[in-house]
Amino acid sequence: MTWNFNRFSDGDGLDNLSTELTAASTWFNAIDGDGVRRGCFNLHHGLDVLSTTGTGSTSGSTERTYDHATFSTALEWSGYATDGATDAGANNPSTFDRIVLGHPDTSAGATATISGMTNRVGMDNAASAAQKQSCLIVLGNVQVTQVNVGALSDVFVVLCLQYRINVSDWYTIDHSEVHLSVEDHIADSSPSGYERIDFDVPLLGIVTPALVTDNGDTPGSDSVTEVRICVSMRGTGTFGGSEGIRINRWNLTAIGPFSEDV
Amino acid sequence: MPTHTWPSPLFPTTGISASYWTDTILHDTTNPEDSLYVINGNLDEENVDAGFTVYAEHTQKGSHVRVHQAARTVDLDYFDGSFAAKSSGTVDSDTSHVIPGCAVRWYQPWVGPVLFMWSVGWGNNADADTEISALFLTLDGTVEDDTRRNLRRSIPTGGTIQNGGACNRVYSGHWFEPDMSVGYHDAALIVACNGPPHTRLYSGHIIAVPFNVTLS
Numbered sequence A: 001m002t003w004n005f006n007r008f009s010d011g012d013g014l015d016n017l018s019t020e021l022t023a024a025s026t027w028f029n030a031i032d033g034d035g036v037r038r039g040c041f042n043l044h045h046g047l048d049v050l051s052t053t054g055t056g057s058t059s060g061s062t063e064r065t066y067d068h069a070t071f072s073t074a075l076e077w078s079g080y081a082t083d084g085a086t087d088a089g090a091n092n093p094s095t096f097d098r099i100v101l102g103h104p105d106t107s108a109g110a111t112a113t114i115s116g117m118t119n120r121v122g123m124d125n126a127a128s129a130a131q132k133q134s135c136l137i138v139l140g141n142v143q144v145t146q147v148n149v150g151a152l153s154d155v156f157v158v159l160c161l162q163y164r165i166n167v168s169d170w171y172t173i174d175h176s177e178v179h180l181s182v183e184d185h186i187a188d189s190s191p192s193g194y195e196r197i198d199f200d201v202p203l204l205g206i207v208t209p210a211l212v213t214d215n216g217d218t219p220g221s222d223s224v225t226e227v228r229i230c231v232s233m234r235g236t237g238t239f240g241g242s243e244g245i246r247i248n249r250w251n252l253t254a255i256g257p258f259s260e261d262v
Numbered sequence B: 001m002p003t004h005t006w007p008s009p010l011f012p013t014t015g016i017s018a019s020y021w022t023d024t025i026l027h028d029t030t031n032p033e034d035s036l037y038v039i040n041g042n043l044d045e046e047n048v049d050a051g052f053t054v055y056a057e058h059t060q061k062g063s064h065v066r067v068h069q070a071a072r073t074v075d076l077d078y079f080d081g082s083f084a085a086k087s088s089g090t091v092d093s094d095t096s097h098v099i100p101g102c103a104v105r106w107y108q109p110w111v112g113p114v115l116f117m118w119s120v121g122w123g124n125n126a127d128a129d130t131e132i133s134a135l136f137l138t139l140d141g142t143v144e145d146d147t148r149r150n151l152r153r154s155i156p157t158g159g160t161i162q163n164g165g166a167c168n169r170v171y172s173g174h175w176f177e178p179d180m181s182v183g184y185h186d187a188a189l190i191v192a193c194n195g196p197p198h199t200r201l202y203s204g205h206i207i208a209v210p211f212n213v214t215l216s
Helices: A014-030 A042-048 A068-072 A126-132 A209-214 B018-025
Strands: A056-060 A064-067 A112-120 A134-148 A153-165 A169-172 A178-181 A194-207 A224-236 A244-259 B068-072 B076-079 B096-108 B112-124 B132-139 B142-151 B167-180 B183-194 B198-210
Touching: A134 A153, A134 A224, A134 B142, A134 B167, A153 A194, A178 A194, A194 A209, A194 A224, A194 B142, A194 B167, A224 A244, A244 B142, A244 B167, B076 B096, B096 B112, B096 B132, B096 B198, B112 B132, B112 B142, B112 B183, B132 B167, B142 B167, B183 B198
Parallel strands: none
Antiparallel strands: A056 A244, A064 A244, A112 A224, A134 A194, A134 A244, A153 A169, A153 A178, A153 A224, B068 B096, B068 B198, B076 B198, B096 B183, B112 B167, B112 B198, B132 B142, B132 B183
């Protein structure tokens, strides 16, 4: 089907123009998606790749120390038995696992939000998130500079990404969790005081509508409003008081929403 | 595209001279909604049914995002004498080197954010707590200090070296630059050292991903 659009000039009648436009409209409406010129949606659909409300980044270079008190109090909870773990007991990190992984809404959790690493991003436009089946990609980098294992053995530094719903509950992005062995990264495998690790931990997570649903929220009406990086410590034994983790320099970026189905 | 919605009104039907709509409406670049702007291809979500899905084939390659990368596999060795000023805290042309294969130069076609990602394997044989090898990202020659990573061997604070051997790590980092201008830009990883007799870099790469959006 073809359509030859006649040019107009001064003196042409409006009736002629109306006839041409009617023909143009009929022709245009008859074409299907396959007839659309490649690139014709460039101007307005590029924004869906990376929305103005879905992106944020933060970084820092101040060394922070998270000592045993940061974690020991928070360890005094019971639960997670159904996940294969048992009650940790007071100040005893030896009998639990998945201390970061889990559901912070049901437990205080033995985590600390790393200072400066909470970032307001995400699916503020809930309607858009639902319609576009969008997701949020989260990137993190943390350098663990030093660790003091204290009275513990088999010590791991645990890091993860978390997202927040409606500026309220925080949830762990389960697949983002990283366990960094301390003994494996020191020269003599015999820690003494604060030992240098100088280990950069990359973190990667993706918040999908399915993940939001799994955690009991509704992607179409509940918004992902913030992300953060959390740190914790696990090991065998009982805290003696000198345990701690030092972190220096981090980068946290979340970009989205990205479309899941295209 | 089942239903096309014309700008309304596309043309006045009475009371306006032909010269007015040819000179003012059809060719008025300041008021495209009343011209043939849409017919000429500037379609947007207002012109399609709600159920119409825009797939990748409806957009031009490179119109939303682009990627530039560099990489290498060869090992690179840097010795203490490679760094004239030997100051890991002050990084300039005298105290650092751009890492070959971990630097990209690209033309930024629009004002927008750029995501950088990289990975470098590295190690050194420092024998004192103060001896450091450092990696940074630089953008157009400016050091992004928050991307800095230091490397030392396992030594208790204030203590002495416990045994020999090198310390090897991998730095897989990222940086998000929210507002880069149109034009040519350089992104490079640089290495600086303060003391370690020998710093070795293993395989590495860097990727720059410009996004065609405006952040608010």
